[in-house]
Amino acid sequence: MNPNKALWEKGDFTKIAETMREGGDALVESLGLRKGMKILDLGCGDGTTAIPAARRGADVLGVDIARNLVEAGSRRAQAEGLSNCRFQEGDATDLQGLADDSFDLTVSFFGAMFAPKPFDVAKEIVRVTRPGGRIVMGNWIPNDPTLVAQILKISSAYTPPPPEGFVSPMTWGVESNVTERFVAAGARADRVSFARDTFTFRLAGAPSEPLAIFRTYYGPTMNAYEAASSGGRGADLQKELEALFESQNSSGRSDATSVPATFLRVTVAV
Numbered sequence: 001m002n003p004n005k006a007l008w009e010k011g012d013f014t015k016i017a018e019t020m021r022e023g024g025d026a027l028v029e030s031l032g033l034r035k036g037m038k039i040l041d042l043g044c045g046d047g048t049t050a051i052p053a054a055r056r057g058a059d060v061l062g063v064d065i066a067r068n069l070v071e072a073g074s075r076r077a078q079a080e081g082l083s084n085c086r087f088q089e090g091d092a093t094d095l096q097g098l099a100d101d102s103f104d105l106t107v108s109f110f111g112a113m114f115a116p117k118p119f120d121v122a123k124e125i126v127r128v129t130r131p132g133g134r135i136v137m138g139n140w141i142p143n144d145p146t147l148v149a150q151i152l153k154i155s156s157a158y159t160p161p162p163p164e165g166f167v168s169p170m171t172w173g174v175e176s177n178v179t180e181r182f183v184a185a186g187a188r189a190d191r192v193s194f195a196r197d198t199f200t201f202r203l204a205g206a207p208s209e210p211l212a213i214f215r216t217y218y219g220p221t222m223n224a225y226e227a228a229s230s231g232g233r234g235a236d237l238q239k240e241l242e243a244l245f246e247s248q249n250s251s252g253r254s255d256a257t258s259v260p261a262t263f264l265r266v267t268v269a270v
């Protein structure tokens with residue numbers, strides 16, 4: 001099985017996505033959508049951004065490598081009667097069946113960054129976005145002090161080194177890497193722009209609750225716990241992550257969690 005697919009089908013990302021509903025809506029609000037706009041949401045998960053985009057009248061296709069998430073997204077769209085929101089399985093490195101120039105807007109929030117072969121990903125995103133269209137990506141930033149970058153950093157210290165030639169997903173959070181990839185895909189360097197933005201995870205419950213959710217349902221964290229436990233370091237990992245979640249809770253309450261996380265917002269005018 002493709003390890004990239006196996007990682008995201010492991011656990012149940014929908015449990016994390018439940019803490020991303022308001023943040024996903026805010027992201028979509030910031031996109032300035034028009035009714036009928038054709039949107040591709042790549043690495044869409046269960047529709048964190050695809051569903052709010054469809055609620056605003058866009059014609060949305062969500063593509064994700066994980067079958068369970070595609071099914072979950074389809075169920076959510078169906079439950080809301082959103083016939084303008086479809087989900088299908090696909091790999092961001094090779095968007096088979098998607099024609100050139102077919103979307104007005106391609107978005108990928110914390111999605112395509114996790115695919116291997118980043119140059120292929122950029123090439124596919126540019127290929128399917130029409131000239132005059134737009135690409136918007138949200139990517140976590142390496143060594144950023146906020147939640148997700150820190151979870152991935154701490155987790156990687158407990159997992160075996162990646163195979164030779166592995167390109168870290170976090171390189172999508174480095175401006176020079178992103179520009180290089182989109183320019184190689186045919187975009188103009190002066191049409192690639194960057195901004196720091198914030199995504200807020202929200203949950204009713206103490207900060208220990210989201211950590212339990214990540215530990216039980218988030219593939220990368222599950223792998224880190226498995227590796228740490230087999231090396232007798234499970235308790236150390238738990239302590240580090242507990243301290244992280246505690247320090248990141250900005251709700252000012254012990255019974256509610258609100259965690260703002262910084263990301264790199266990439267916009268490409270195609």
Ligand SMILES: C[S@@+](CC[C@H](N)C(=O)[O-])C[C@H]1O[C@@H](n2cnc3c(N)ncnc32)[C@H](O)[C@@H]1O
Pocket residue numbers: 004008009013017020042043044045046047048049063064065066069090091092093108109110111112114115116
């Ligand atoms: C952190 S989740 C984000 C999901 C969604 N965008 C959200 O914000 O809730 C990363 C997503 O990227 C998807 N993904 C990872 N590698 C992929 C690939 N090669 N092609 C398509 N999707 C991929 C995963 O299955 C997962 O749904």
